[in-house]
Amino acid sequence: MYGIFMESLVIFKLYTGLRFLIVLFALSWIYLLFAEKDKKRRLLFVAAPPLILLAFLFPVSRKIFVAAGLDGQTYYRILWTVPMGLITAYGMCRAFEAHRRIGLVICALLVILCGSFVYKSGYIQKAENPYHIPDTVIRICDLIAPGEEEGHVMVVVPEELVYFVRQYNARIRMPYGREMIEGQWDYYNEVHEAMEETEIIDLEKLLEATRKEYCQYIVINPTRKVKGDAKELGLQLLADIEGYRIYRDPVAAAEVESWQQYYGEDQD
Amino acid sequence: MEILRGVLPVLCLAIWLLVIPFGMGLFVSCVIPGRDRTPGAVFITGYLLLLALFELAGIPVVILVTYDSFTLLSRIFMALSIAAAAAGFVLMIRKTVREEGYFAGGEGTFGRITLEEGLYWLLFLALLGFQLYMAFTRASFDGDDAYYGAQGTIAVQMDSLYRINPYTGRSAPLDVRHALALFPIWEAFIAGMSGIHPVIVMHSVMPLLLIPLTYLLYFRIGKELFGRKRIMLPVFMILMALFQIFGNVSVYTNETFFLTRTWQGKSVAGNFILPAVFWIFLNLFDDNWDEWPGHVWMERTERENRGYFLVLACLNLAAGAASSLAVLLSCLLTAGLGLLFAVRYRKFGVLVRAGLACVPGAAYVLTYLVIR
Numbered sequence: 349m350y351g352i353f354m355e356s357l358v359i360f361k362l363y364t365g366l367r368f369l370i371v372l373f374a375l376s377w378i379y380l381l382f383a384e385k386d387k388k389r390r391l392l393f394v395a396a397p398p399l400i401l402l403a404f405l406f407p408v409s410r411k412i413f414v415a416a417g418l419d420g421q422t423y424y425r426i427l428w429t430v431p432m433g434l435i436t437a438y439g440m441c442r443a444f445e446a447h448r449r450i451g452l453v454i455c456a457l458l459v460i461l462c463g464s465f466v467y468k469s470g471y472i473q474k475a476e477n478p479y480h481i482p483d484t485v486i487r488i489c490d491l492i493a494p495g496e497e498e499g500h501v502m503v504v505v506p507e508e509l510v511y512f513v514r515q516y517n518a519r520i521r522m523p524y525g526r527e528m529i530e531g532q533w534d535y536y537n538e539v540h541e542a543m544e545e546t547e548i549i550d551l552e553k554l555l556e557a558t559r560k561e562y563c564q565y566i567v568i569n570p571t572r573k574v575k576g577d578a579k580e581l582g583l584q585l586l587a588d589i590e591g592y593r594i595y596r597d598p599v600a601a602a603e604v605e606s607w608q609q610y611y612g613e614d615q616d
Numbered sequence: 617m618e619i620l621r622g623v624l625p626v627l628c629l630a631i632w633l634l635v636i637p638f639g640m641g642l643f644v645s646c647v648i649p650g651r652d653r654t655p656g657a658v659f660i661t662g663y664l665l666l667l668a669l670f671e672l673a674g675i676p677v678v679i680l681v682t683y684d685s686f687t688l689l690s691r692i693f694m695a696l697s698i699a700a701a702a703a704g705f706v707l708m709i710r711k712t713v714r715e716e717g718y719f720a721g722g723e724g725t726f727g728r729i730t731l732e733e734g735l736y737w738l739l740f741l742a743l744l745g746f747q748l749y750m751a752f753t754r755a756s757f758d759g760d761d762a763y764y765g766a767q768g769t770i771a772v773q774m775d776s777l778y779r780i781n782p783y784t785g786r787s788a789p790l791d792v793r794h795a796l797a798l799f800p801i802w803e804a805f806i807a808g809m810s811g812i813h814p815v816i817v818m819h820s821v822m823p824l825l826l827i828p829l830t831y832l833l834y835f836r837i838g839k840e841l842f843g844r845k846r847i848m849l850p851v852f853m854i855l856m857a858l859f860q861i862f863g864n865v866s867v868y869t870n871e872t873f874f875l876t877r878t879w880q881g882k883s884v885a886g887n888f889i890l891p892a893v894f895w896i897f898l899n900l901f902d903d904n905w906d907e908w909p910g911h912v913w914m915e916r917t918e919r920e921n922r923g924y925f926l927v928l929a930c931l932n933l934a935a936g937a938a939s940s941l942a943v944l945l946s947c948l949l950t951a952g953l954g955l956l957f958a959v960r961y962r963k964f965g966v967l968v969r970a971g972l973a974c975v976p977g978a979a980y981v982l983t984y985l986v987i988r
Contacts, residue, residue, distance in 0.1 A: 362866055362868065363866055363868045363869065364865060364866065365865030365866035365869075367865040369859075369862070369863065369865050370865075387960060387961075388897070388898065388900070388901055388957075389841070389898075391897075391953070391956045391957060391960055392894055392897055392898065392953065395956055396952065396953060396956060399952070399956075400952075416944075417988070418940075418941055418944070419941075422941055424868045425868075425882070425885075425886070425941055425945065426945065427868075428870045428885070428886040428890055428945065429890055429945055429948070429949050431890070431891055431894055432859075432869075433856055433859040433860065433863060433870075433871060434834070434837060434856070434891065434894065436855070436859060437852050437855035437856045437859060438841055438852065440855055441841075441842070441848050441851055441852045441855065445845070445848060448847070448848065448851055449732075451851075452736075452851050452854065452855075455855055456854065456855065456858055459855065459858045459859055459862050460858065460862055462862075463858075463859070463861075463862025463863055463864070463865060464862060464863075464864045464865050465861065465862055465864065466860075466861055466862070466863070466864035466871070466872060466875045466876060467750055467754065467861075467875075469756070469864065469876065471756055471757040471758065471876065472750075472754050472755070472756045472757075472876065473754065473755055473757075474753065474754060474755070475752075475753055475754055475755040475819075475820075476755070478816045478819070478820040479813065479815045479816055479819065479820075480755035480756070480815070480819035480820065481755070481815065481819075500785065510762070511757075511759060511761065511762040512762075514762070514766040514769065514770075514782060514783070514784075514785060515761060515762065515765035515766050515769055515815050516769070516813075516815060517769070517773070518766065518769045518770040518772075518773040518774050518780070518785065519773060519774075519785075520785070521784060521785030521786065522783070522784050522785065523784065524783070524784065525762060525781075525782070525783025525784050526759055526762040526763070526783050527783050530759060
């Protein structure tokens with residue numbers, strides 16, 4: 349039980365990022381604890397938050413959460429039921445009501461200094477297009493996309509493009525997706541092993557794996573070293589987009605075409 | 617012709633993101649007290665009804681229909697939402713014609729605005745504009761989009777709901793874990809209606825709707841909190857906006873989700889659905905109506921409170937569009953706050969009604985457990 353409590357405490361600490369914004373929240377709450385007289389607001393903004401926090405830290409809550417089949421990694425979302433922003437802003441407004449100009453300046457500075465600017469995140473960058481996915485992906489997908497009557501194509505792409513391809517075009521399949529890249533899943537995929545898990549891509553080995561998956565197209569990252577001659581192995585270089593080499597494998601393509609004609613469009 | 621081709625998607629977006637939800641809000645808002653029926657409140661309740669209705673139409677389709685399910689869901693939802701919105705507009709027109717008036721009276725927020733108040737509002741609008749500009753011009757990478765974005769694209773391009781592995785494209789059994797959370801499918805529906813690619817709808821269009829919608833909710837909460845002290849409302853809104861912009865203290869906060877994963881259901885749950893529970897409870901009972909200019913103090917009747925519990929029931933189903941966890945959280949919050957109110961106000965009926973408002977959420981959870 350103590351272990352679970354400590355785990356929940358760590359989750360809470362991670363949630364707050366150990367930044368002072370949580371202190372501002374606590375100060376606002378304490379102010380409201382003494383200053384708020386309205387029955388309804390006391391219930392919502394003074395009584396409810398500590399009860400929720402207690403329930404969050406209470407080990408049995410976490411046990412029930414996991415036993416209910418919910419993903420333990422999302423336990424922190426219970427904290428979303430505490431409206432920290434609302435309580436902080438409301439508490440500040442109430443505290444500085446009589447001196448609102450200077451109060452606003454001080455409170456705004458406190459929030460800025462104690463918080464963290466969301467747009468400085470390394471995951472945010474200038475959008476290249478309204479899709480908010482890299483232009484390179486769009487150009488590659490447009491090049492290999494099947495027509496309406498052609499059904500699907502299968503492509504293997506470098507890891508950094510995996511996230512975007514199927515957001516743009518659902519007719520493009522891949523032998524593996526995000527589940528092979530992120531740490532929480534520990535899957536094995538032969539194509540992924542040949543494509544990503546070696547320092548130098550052995551084209552022959554990669555081709556052996558991709559043909560088993562009927563990959564008609566292979567996209568190679570510009571920075572990756574490759575062993576083997578693509579042309580000799582029978583691959584056709586379709587294009588070079590921003591350094592990404594897009595190959596077509598005529599052997600896999602012919603095989604796919606033959607069974608597509610025989611069975612119709614869908615084969616898994 | 618070219619102009620029409622450019623204008624048509626925008627017009628469709630305006631209809632499906634503004635007109636229809638507003639009409640639905642007019643429909644559902646007739647259960648709340650007339651003095652609370654402001655355009656902002658109507659729009660918020662409209663979105664709660666819209667998401668609840670989408671769940672109601674979508675869940676049976678997702679579970680029972682394998683092929684062409686997105687087309688079927690789109691048709692059903694189109695019919696339901698147009699009917700609800702039309703009913704709402706008819707109600708409003710009828711009330712207006714009878715001179716009862718549909719919307720709340722009173723001076724409003726922007727009547728006889730002082731210079732200082734105006735400057736505060738300008739500052740808030742600048743902060744809001746900044747967030748909208750950044751949401752439109754900055755791409756925020758999130759791994760979960762490989763799932764949600766692809767599910768939306770699959771719905772539109774493959775006419776299939778949760779039966780194709782979004783990562784690889786292979787056919788798969790129904791993805792029970794996500795199948796009842798239909799927010800990305802609603803976004804795909806908007807894409808289908810407007811002819812815009814689902815990923816553009818998610819990443820570029822949705823933030824332009826969801827960010828102002830969330831602030832509209834905070835605005836309504838602020839109005840409840842500050843009553844006659846009108847000048848504090850823009851101050852509160854400025855601080856709220858700053859809290860959102862600087863709330864990125866970790867990747868887990870709802871503020872981080874708000875501006876980096878705006879289009880995802882979980883962000884909607886954390887920033888719109890759950891705060892909306894507080895908004896509804898703030899509206900219950902009578903406390904501060906005497907503080908409002910243009911309003912006469914009136915005790916909220918039991919019947920009026922009942923209307924809010926109907927909205928709360930909608931909310932608890934709407935939460936399901938975000939995730940199964942969101943339903944649990946909104947129901948727990950509803951029940952918990954209901955208990956606190958019941959004890960403090962010594963009205964056991966509040967707890968009973970809060971419990972009844974959780975019934976749609978409980979039905980959702982039960983469905984989830986059955987198909988799991």
